[in-house]
Amino acid sequence: MSKNDELIAELMNGSEKMTDRQKNIVVAAVEMFAEKGYSGTSTKEIAQKAGVAEGTIFRHYKTKKDLLLAIVTPTMIKLLAPVIIKDLNKVLNKEFENFEDFIREMVANRAEFLNKNGPTVRVLIQEIPFHPELKEQFIKHIGEEVYARYLQIVKHYQDKGEIIEMEPASVVRFTASVLLGYFAAKHVISPAGWNDELELNNTITMLKAALDPKK
Amino acid sequence: MSKNDELIAELMNGSEKMTDRQKNIVVAAVEMFAEKGYSGTSTKEIAQKAGVAEGTIFRHYKTKKDLLLAIVTPTMIKLLAPVIIKDLNKVLNKEFENFEDFIREMVANRAEFLNKNGPTVRVLIQEIPFHPELKEQFIKHIGEEVYARYLQIVKHYQDKGEIIEMEPASVVRFTASVLLGYFAAKHVISPAGWNDELELNNTITMLKAALDPKK
Amino acid sequence: MSKNDELIAELMNGSEKMTDRQKNIVVAAVEMFAEKGYSGTSTKEIAQKAGVAEGTIFRHYKTKKDLLLAIVTPTMIKLLAPVIIKDLNKVLNKEFENFEDFIREMVANRAEFLNKNGPTVRVLIQEIPFHPELKEQFIKHIGEEVYARYLQIVKHYQDKGEIIEMEPASVVRFTASVLLGYFAAKHVISPAGWNDELELNNTITMLKAALDPKK
Amino acid sequence: MSKNDELIAELMNGSEKMTDRQKNIVVAAVEMFAEKGYSGTSTKEIAQKAGVAEGTIFRHYKTKKDLLLAIVTPTMIKLLAPVIIKDLNKVLNKEFENFEDFIREMVANRAEFLNKNGPTVRVLIQEIPFHPELKEQFIKHIGEEVYARYLQIVKHYQDKGEIIEMEPASVVRFTASVLLGYFAAKHVISPAGWNDELELNNTITMLKAALDPKK
DNA sequence: GATGAATGAGCCTTCATTCAT
DNA sequence: AATGAATGAAGGCTCATTCAT
Numbered sequence: 038m039s040k041n042d043e044l045i046a047e048l049m050n051g052s053e054k055m056t057d058r059q060k061n062i063v064v065a066a067v068e069m070f071a072e073k074g075y076s077g078t079s080t081k082e083i084a085q086k087a088g089v090a091e092g093t094i095f096r097h098y099k100t101k102k103d104l105l106l107a108i109v110t111p112t113m114i115k116l117l118a119p120v121i122i123k124d125l126n127k128v129l130n131k132e133f134e135n136f137e138d139f140i141r142e143m144v145a146n147r148a149e150f151l152n153k154n155g156p157t158v159r160v161l162i163q164e165i166p167f168h169p170e171l172k173e174q175f176i177k178h179i180g181e182e183v184y185a186r187y188l189q190i191v192k193h194y195q196d197k198g199e200i201i202e203m204e205p206a207s208v209v210r211f212t213a214s215v216l217l218g219y220f221a222a223k224h225v226i227s228p229a230g231w232n233d234e235l236e237l238n239n240t241i242t243m244l245k246a247a248l249d250p251k252k
Numbered sequence: 253m254s255k256n257d258e259l260i261a262e263l264m265n266g267s268e269k270m271t272d273r274q275k276n277i278v279v280a281a282v283e284m285f286a287e288k289g290y291s292g293t294s295t296k297e298i299a300q301k302a303g304v305a306e307g308t309i310f311r312h313y314k315t316k317k318d319l320l321l322a323i324v325t326p327t328m329i330k331l332l333a334p335v336i337i338k339d340l341n342k343v344l345n346k347e348f349e350n351f352e353d354f355i356r357e358m359v360a361n362r363a364e365f366l367n368k369n370g371p372t373v374r375v376l377i378q379e380i381p382f383h384p385e386l387k388e389q390f391i392k393h394i395g396e397e398v399y400a401r402y403l404q405i406v407k408h409y410q411d412k413g414e415i416i417e418m419e420p421a422s423v424v425r426f427t428a429s430v431l432l433g434y435f436a437a438k439h440v441i442s443p444a445g446w447n448d449e450l451e452l453n454n455t456i457t458m459l460k461a462a463l464d465p466k467k
Numbered sequence: 468m469s470k471n472d473e474l475i476a477e478l479m480n481g482s483e484k485m486t487d488r489q490k491n492i493v494v495a496a497v498e499m500f501a502e503k504g505y506s507g508t509s510t511k512e513i514a515q516k517a518g519v520a521e522g523t524i525f526r527h528y529k530t531k532k533d534l535l536l537a538i539v540t541p542t543m544i545k546l547l548a549p550v551i552i553k554d555l556n557k558v559l560n561k562e563f564e565n566f567e568d569f570i571r572e573m574v575a576n577r578a579e580f581l582n583k584n585g586p587t588v589r590v591l592i593q594e595i596p597f598h599p600e601l602k603e604q605f606i607k608h609i610g611e612e613v614y615a616r617y618l619q620i621v622k623h624y625q626d627k628g629e630i631i632e633m634e635p636a637s638v639v640r641f642t643a644s645v646l647l648g649y650f651a652a653k654h655v656i657s658p659a660g661w662n663d664e665l666e667l668n669n670t671i672t673m674l675k676a677a678l679d680p681k682k
Numbered sequence: 683m684s685k686n687d688e689l690i691a692e693l694m695n696g697s698e699k700m701t702d703r704q705k706n707i708v709v710a711a712v713e714m715f716a717e718k719g720y721s722g723t724s725t726k727e728i729a730q731k732a733g734v735a736e737g738t739i740f741r742h743y744k745t746k747k748d749l750l751l752a753i754v755t756p757t758m759i760k761l762l763a764p765v766i767i768k769d770l771n772k773v774l775n776k777e778f779e780n781f782e783d784f785i786r787e788m789v790a791n792r793a794e795f796l797n798k799n800g801p802t803v804r805v806l807i808q809e810i811p812f813h814p815e816l817k818e819q820f821i822k823h824i825g826e827e828v829y830a831r832y833l834q835i836v837k838h839y840q841d842k843g844e845i846i847e848m849e850p851a852s853v854v855r856f857t858a859s860v861l862l863g864y865f866a867a868k869h870v871i872s873p874a875g876w877n878d879e880l881e882l883n884n885t886i887t888m889l890k891a892a893l894d895p896k897k
Numbered sequence: 898g899a900t901g902a903a904t905g906a907g908c909c910t911t912c913a914t915t916c917a918t
Numbered sequence: 919a920a921t922g923a924a925t926g927a928a929g930g931c932t933c934a935t936t937c938a939t
Contacts, residue, residue, distance in 0.1 A: 648859020
């Protein structure tokens with residue numbers, strides 16, 4: 038479990054020992070990267086928005102790209118690590134009697150995270166296509182760790198007869214699509230016109246029906 | 253129906269009267285924009301990849317941004333126009349006896365388009381967040397035209413008792429998520445390891461179950 | 468007198484055997500050069516204003532600079548040649564009984580020329596500082612030919628006791644300043660607010676007084 | 683008199699707090715603009731001549747045009763402000779008993795300025811035709827301020843019976859032509875061949891005769 | 898540690914000129 | 919003779935990064 042320890046360590050140290058200046062820089066960078074993209078944002082703009090001198094950015098981050106990675110890498114880990122650590126254990130320990138409970142808990146948990154880190158996640162998603170390092174990290178963490186855990190979880194509930202008998206990979210993908218679609222719509226449509234409780238319930242209703250093992 | 257006529261006109265003239273050089277430029281630009289993003293690609297790179305002088309790009313497109321729009325706007329229209337024009341009519345004319353037929357036809361149709369225009373669509377998706385004009389166009393075409401048609405289609409099948417009684421908006425969103433997820437996975441996972449027929453069937457099976465009206 | 472013959476030849480052939488297109492080019496170029504300067508005007512602009520293709524300009528004038536010289540050199544000659552040829556002879560042949568008649572005739576003559584060739588003269592004056600060839604031509608024609616003739620004329624009237632005894636060079640310069648100043652004001656102040664007859668008379672009155680050989 | 687105070691302030695602060703680098707840039711720019719014109723000079727040339735990197739120019743002047751204006755605007759003001767402030771007051775306070783004293787003082791004063799700022803004034807004169815902002819500034823400062831003062835001065839001496847009764851505007855124009863012509867010749871003909879004392883005396887002699895009220 | 902002036906490579910674009918049609 | 923597409927050098931300007939203060 039030393040791998041998880043690493044992750045936890047990485048999670049914790051993150052933003053704690055930053056100076057005020059450094060926090061300003063990161064906040065400004067996230068905002069600008071989200072709006073205009075990494076390549077479309079100049080370090081000058083970031084410095085101005087952060088209220089620091091341009092040189093100060095480079096005292097903390099050797100490179101503009103370092104700044105991006107400093108923003109995006111911990112977010113990626115924070116976004117996904119809990120899954121690895123907690124969810125699986127809870128499932129296996131039968132803390133979630135049924136699949137629906139598990140989904141609801143996970144959605145709630147992740148929704149909260151998005152609320153706090155919306156722009157940073159946006160940067161992560163927007164920049165992944167252009168930065169091989171990011172893609173690599175992403176594949177390593179998600180494609181190998183997270184995906185494998187989810188497969189296990191699905192198999193667990195299949196064994197319990199709670200969900201449909203079907204290639205677990207397809208089930209995972211289907212479920213992920215549905216939830217991602219839910220989050221995407223929620224964040225794109227924004228406050229007005231989005232009845233979250235209704236949409237979440239509808240989504241879960243359909244998802245359950247989709248995965249129901251018809252007698 | 254003059255609105256549709258316009259769209260059809262726009263669809264047809266598109267790439268026909270381009271010179272060879274111009275085609276090279278567009279192809280090179282799509283490739284580079286897909287890989288490194290619009291801001292991350294220099295016009296010099298595009299010119300080199302296209303085998304033309306840098307100045308030649310600007311004879312055909314006044315601006316680098318014009319080049320992006322020339323690539324992305326017709327793609328957006330081509331990607332979505334068929335929906336507006338054909339799908340709805342076919343549904344209303346009962347060419348599709350049931351919802352599954354409709355979904356299968358649409359997926360096949362759109363899959364073919366993606367096969368031919370994969371990189372261009374990738375550029376479109378990647379650049380939308382950074383270009384307000386694109387976002388605007390997208391909202392105008394999708395948010396207003398396409399979305400409205402799909403709502404109608406869903407209501408149509410609900411009236412026929414073919415799919416679940418539930419807010420049509422939720423149904424549309426759920427269906428779109430599932431299909432987008434299917435396409436995304438297909439294009440990310442790439443040839444090896446993707447059994448398309450199996451995945452498509454699984455996806456549709458689950459989708460049907462999700463929308464099945466019988467308790 | 469073969470030198471004068473050359474000049475006359477140069478004067479005559481000028482604009483006669485030009486095609487319509489060529490005339491358009493020259494007219495457009497003069498207009499643009501006058502407004503934005505030689506360096507500030509692009510051959511594209513000239514071509515557009517002239518209604519010809521960019522390449523056409525270079526069929527007639529090997530270089531952009533050739534076009535400038537083709538405009539400006541004959542103007543320089545036309546502007547000054549008459550002085551050399553006619554004025555001096557008339558003075559020596561006593562066609563002008565007194566200095567005033569000579570000045571009035573010269574002003575009238577040159578005013579007419581400026582009326583027809585205002586913009587071209589403007590280009591000439593504006594561009595001389597930036598083109599050594601032009602400066603050279605100017606010095607050769609004015610500084611040596613014209614200036615020498617005027618010295619002679621001044622001496623002639625001094626000998627006749629019509630104008631003040633003073634270094635002829637100073638007299639020429641003074642007279643030139645006054646007349647240039649008259650023309651400059653007339654063309655800068657433009658129609659409204661310029662009473663030409665009054666100003667000319669005042670100018671000549673003062674000039675006469677300045678050069679009056681006080682008994 | 684707050685308007686004058688402004689002008690004086692503008693005069694004084696000007697070039698004092700410039701860094702060495704900035705001075706080099708300005709000096710190099712003046713030299714090049716004088717020789718090849720604003721449009722004909724590249725920022726690269728200026729940087730090379732100034733011994734700085736091209737980017738350095740743009741740290742101090744946002745635009746190439748800003749650099750031109752930074753050179754030319756204060757010169758225009760310095761060239762003309764003294765007239766406004768001092769000359770008129772001195773005349774009205776009878777510091778100059780007669781018109782000749784006034785002219786001699788003004789010529790001496792302005793000659794000194796030209797000695798120090800020759801090239802800058804050359805740039806000013808050469809570029810005015812191509813830059814509407816400059817033309818505007820020039821008209822505002824000369825056409826309205828300076829011209830009005832000179833009219834007053836001429837009227838003053840006319841009232842004293844020192845100069846001819848004639849439209850003051852004509853007198854001002856005549857005088858200005860003569861003096862401008864004197865300065866122009868002095869600076870064009872250059873050292874050799876120009877006997878300044880003689881020419882100035884001749885010029886003033888003729889000017890006095892021109893404006894002499896006694897028939 | 899923080900600054901911001903300085904750098905020069907690199908950016909998008911325009912230019913005068915050429916040449917196949 | 920006239921065109922206008924093509925060129926690639928050069929233009930003004932911005933960029934990420936360095937470093938003396």
